[in-house]
Amino acid sequence: MRLSEQVNALLWSWSETLRALRRRAALGPLLVYAAAQTAALLALAFFAYPPLSAVVAPALKWRFGERALHYPNNLFVLRPALGEVDVPLSVLFGSLTAGAAAIAFAAFYHGRRERFAASWRAASPCYLPLVGAAAITTALSQVISRVPLSFWGHLAEDSPSRFRLLRLVTIALVIAVQALMVYAIPAIAAGKRRFGPAVLGSLRLAVRQPVVTYLIVAAPAALELFPAWLARESDVIAIRFSPELLIGVMLIWIAVILLASYATLGAATRLFVHSTDDGVTDTAPSKEA
Amino acid sequence: MGRTTGPRLSMAVLVLALLSAAALVVGCGSGEIRDRYEAEKMAWQAGKLARAMSTNPELATDEMRARVEEGYAAIVRRFRPPTPGETLTRQASDIASISGQSRLALAALALDRDDPGKALELYRSVRDSYSFDRALSIDAYLGAGNALEIADQWPEAVRTYEELLADWRPAPSQAEAPDLRILRTPVRVALGYTARRDAAHASEWYERAYAYYDRWISDWDGSPTAALALDMKGEAYVQQGRFREAADAYELLDERYGTEDNRGALWLRLAEIYASGLGRPAKARDYYLMVTQAYAGEVAGATAEIAIARLNIEDGEYAAARIRLEKTLEDFKDEKAIAATALQYLALSHELEGAWESALPRYNALAQEHPTTLYGLAAPLHVARHYRDAGAAEAADKALARAVEHYERVIHDYASSPAELAARSHLVEALLDQHEWGKAADKLVETAGLFAGSEAAPGMLLQAAELYRGKLGDTAKATRTLETVRATYAGTPAAKAADDRLRSMTE
Numbered sequence: 025m026r027l028s029e030q031v032n033a034l035l036w037s038w039s040e041t042l043r044a045l046r047r048r049a050a051l052g053p054l055l056v057y058a059a060a061q062t063a064a065l066l067a068l069a070f071f072a073y074p075p076l077s078a079v080v081a082p083a084l085k086w087r088f089g090e091r092a093l094h095y096p097n098n099l100f101v102l103r104p105a106l107g108e109v110d111v112p113l114s115v116l117f118g119s120l121t122a123g124a125a126a127i128a129f130a131a132f133y134h135g136r137r138e139r140f141a142a143s144w145r146a147a148s149p150c151y152l153p154l155v156g157a158a159a160i161t162t163a164l165s166q167v168i169s170r171v172p173l174s175f176w177g178h179l180a181e182d183s184p185s186r187f188r189l190l191r192l193v194t195i196a197l198v199i200a201v202q203a204l205m206v207y208a209i210p211a212i213a214a215g216k217r218r219f220g221p222a223v224l225g226s227l228r229l230a231v232r233q234p235v236v237t238y239l240i241v242a243a244p245a246a247l248e249l250f251p252a253w254l255a256r257e258s259d260v261i262a263i264r265f266s267p268e269l270l271i272g273v274m275l276i277w278i279a280v281i282l283l284a285s286y287a288t289l290g291a292a293t294r295l296f297v298h299s300t301d302d303g304v305t306d307t308a309p310s311k312e313a
Numbered sequence: 314m315g316r317t318t319g320p321r322l323s324m325a326v327l328v329l330a331l332l333s334a335a336a337l338v339v340g341c342g343s344g345e346i347r348d349r350y351e352a353e354k355m356a357w358q359a360g361k362l363a364r365a366m367s368t369n370p371e372l373a374t375d376e377m378r379a380r381v382e383e384g385y386a387a388i389v390r391r392f393r394p395p396t397p398g399e400t401l402t403r404q405a406s407d408i409a410s411i412s413g414q415s416r417l418a419l420a421a422l423a424l425d426r427d428d429p430g431k432a433l434e435l436y437r438s439v440r441d442s443y444s445f446d447r448a449l450s451i452d453a454y455l456g457a458g459n460a461l462e463i464a465d466q467w468p469e470a471v472r473t474y475e476e477l478l479a480d481w482r483p484a485p486s487q488a489e490a491p492d493l494r495i496l497r498t499p500v501r502v503a504l505g506y507t508a509r510r511d512a513a514h515a516s517e518w519y520e521r522a523y524a525y526y527d528r529w530i531s532d533w534d535g536s537p538t539a540a541l542a543l544d545m546k547g548e549a550y551v552q553q554g555r556f557r558e559a560a561d562a563y564e565l566l567d568e569r570y571g572t573e574d575n576r577g578a579l580w581l582r583l584a585e586i587y588a589s590g591l592g593r594p595a596k597a598r599d600y601y602l603m604v605t606q607a608y609a610g611e612v613a614g615a616t617a618e619i620a621i622a623r624l625n626i627e628d629g630e631y632a633a634a635r636i637r638l639e640k641t642l643e644d645f646k647d648e649k650a651i652a653a654t655a656l657q658y659l660a661l662s663h664e665l666e667g668a669w670e671s672a673l674p675r676y677n678a679l680a681q682e683h684p685t686t687l688y689g690l691a692a693p694l695h696v697a698r699h700y701r702d703a704g705a706a707e708a709a710d711k712a713l714a715r716a717v718e719h720y721e722r723v724i725h726d727y728a729s730s731p732a733e734l735a736a737r738s739h740l741v742e743a744l745l746d747q748h749e750w751g752k753a754a755d756k757l758v759e760t761a762g763l764f765a766g767s768e769a770a771p772g773m774l775l776q777a778a779e780l781y782r783g784k785l786g787d788t789a790k791a792t793r794t795l796e797t798v799r800a801t802y803a804g805t806p807a808a809k810a811a812d813d814r815l816r817s818m819t820e
């Protein structure tokens with residue numbers, strides 16, 4: 025695919041996603057996931073209150089030490105704690121909500137409105153392959169982002185500029201992994217494919233249009249720079265204003281993740297549906313989806 | 314659909330109910346985590362405002378003080394102190410500690426409000442309830458002693474300090490760092506008696522201090538406590554004016570516990586004792602030279618260089634002094650205190666040598682480059698007084714006018730800083746030298762109003778009243794000023810002096 029065609033495809037997929045957003049199509053499942061993240065965030069923030077203190081407090085102590093059980097330290101560890109909770113949550117629950125959203129997107133792009141409950145019902149039978157695709161993506165992303173740091177983490181003190189470069193490279197690689205797998209969820213949920221063909225199909229489609237695929241993941245992910253900057257200023261926010269504002273920062277983060285997921289999933293489903301409608305892939309998508 | 318939804322819903326409800334019940338049963342015992350968390354949150358909020366007030370005391374308002382006090386009072390109301398002998402869990406111990414710290418903070422606020430009685434009550438409550446918490450208990454003993462001193466109950470204060478020394482060792486164990494405040498307590502009592510002109514008791518307490526230090530020096534030989542006790546013993550001898558014994562103590566400290574980290578300060582102290590206390594400048598010079606060699610390029614080395622230069626100046630070796638001072642100034646031009654001191658001695662060396670034309674630019678540079686240092690502030694007035702003493706009245710007048718201008722600029726540029734108060738004090742001196750009695754008196758009243766909390770404020774008002782009455786003949790203004798002192802600083806020696814003067818004016 026030529027670069028100009030890829031740019032056209034990118035702009036078209038985003039305009040289609042925007043059209044879906046205006047009609048609030050496929051928003052329900054992603055809102056449910058954001059609600060789950062919010063519940064996890066509130067559980068971490070209010071860990072000290074029964075009955076949460078019986079479950080969340082020992083978990084916080086196990087992962088972040090005794091210090092995390094004291095005010096306002098627990099609010100300072102919200103970001104890494106939510107990051108750790110989000111890993112299993114995104115695999116076990118996020119994969120299902122993404123699948124339901126992909127089905128709703130696909131229906132919208134085919135000119136139908138999929139009801140919230142119907143998209144859940146349609147995604148439920150694909151739960152295991154959806155979890156599989158999400159698990160592979162998450163596992164690879166974790167390996168890429170953590171392994172280099174375990175080898176070259178000392179650069180943070182020895183050579184901050186090299187450390188920043190290392191972080192940039194790992195982020196670029198994580199985005200590349202997510203881009204290679206980005207069509208797997210729409211293929212499983214909306215295309216009703218089995219796990220193997222869905223993953224292979226995603227890789228083929230990503231390789232055929234690398235620029236557009238990379239950008240539909242990278243551009244929305246860049247939105248996270250704002251809450252990431254806010255989180256870096258945690259000390260200032262807590263000391264000059266109030267530590268409780270850090271909960272607000274994390275809520276902004278969840279909202280940004282919701283928007284970014286919507287943009288990525290909407291654009292990926294649009295491109296996937298287009299490729300199947302044009303007969304680009306080997307197997308035609310199931311119209312029942 | 315009806316066949317499958319019913320059982321699924323029932324199962325879901327059952328699972329949820331079981332989970333909630335389990336969580337509630339387990340969670341009931343976790344109220345302590347919540348209480349500790351809430352105590353920490355309340356302490357953080359009160360502490361945040363308290364820290365802001367202590368960072369910028371001039372911006373602290375009564376409303377802010379009331380909020381801080383209410384914050385700590387809320388903690389004290391909600392979290393009771395532990396009862397003696399009570400076994401505490403980790404959380405309960407933390408809560409008790411926060412409650413105790415809040416009581417101490419409230420006591421400190423009560424002292425600020427001139428309410429030593431309330432402060433004493435709080436300090437005693439902590440002392441009696443927190444024997445399990447070494448840090449809190451020691452704070453409470455010292456706070457109670459201080460409150461009793463402020464309330465002018467000196468014998469009670471001494472008893473409190475005696476109890477502290479009997480109840481708490483200087484450190485929890487030989488290996489741990491000692492609490493300087495405990496080790497300093499005997500000397501503090503001796504100094505208290507000295508201030509009350511009770512030489513017999515002061516002497517008795519110095520002897521008790523030496524015995525106390527000797528006990529820890531021998532019992533915990535080789536420990537950080539023994540080292541600090543030896544240091545304190547030297548300090549006590551200096552306070553008592555027994556410089557020979559002080560030098561012996563510090564030399565033993567150097568021999569037994571000297572390290573690269575503490576030797577610089579130790580040798581400087583020894584040099585100072587030999588120079589000022591024992592009148593042996595040659596020995597002092599040896600110590601200063603040791604510092605310059607071992608700590609070249611460091612602040613301690615520069616301090617020693619300046620001290621040797623000072624000895625050179627005293628011996629009339631001005632050229633040798635200037636070589637050291639010029640080099641120090643060059644190497645430490647970014648260290649304000651060092652640079653200002655070096656510049657001051659450079660100017661002084663020229664002045665004492667009789668080369669005023671060389672000294673003047675140094676004094677001017679001192680005033681311009683280091684306007685907030687004591688030497689920098691003193692320089693313009695010193696120049697004016699040099700001309701006055703030399704009989705150059707016209708030059709003295711011009712220099713005084715320049716000094717007044719300089720101090721006014723410093724006051725403007727460094728408003729609300731300690732330098733402002735010092736500059737105001739110098740400005741008053743310059744105005745008095747100009748015989749501007751009215752301006753000087755008004756400036757004193759203005760400064761006392763701006764720095765009402767400073768120790769110098771009542772003295773300034775008394776001086777202003779004297780100027781109004783003695784130099785300007787304005788008895789009404791003098792009376793108003795003295796009445797202000799009597800009302801604002803009631804119960805202090807200044808208020809008594811104001812009262813005496815008012816009485817003498819009416820008689």
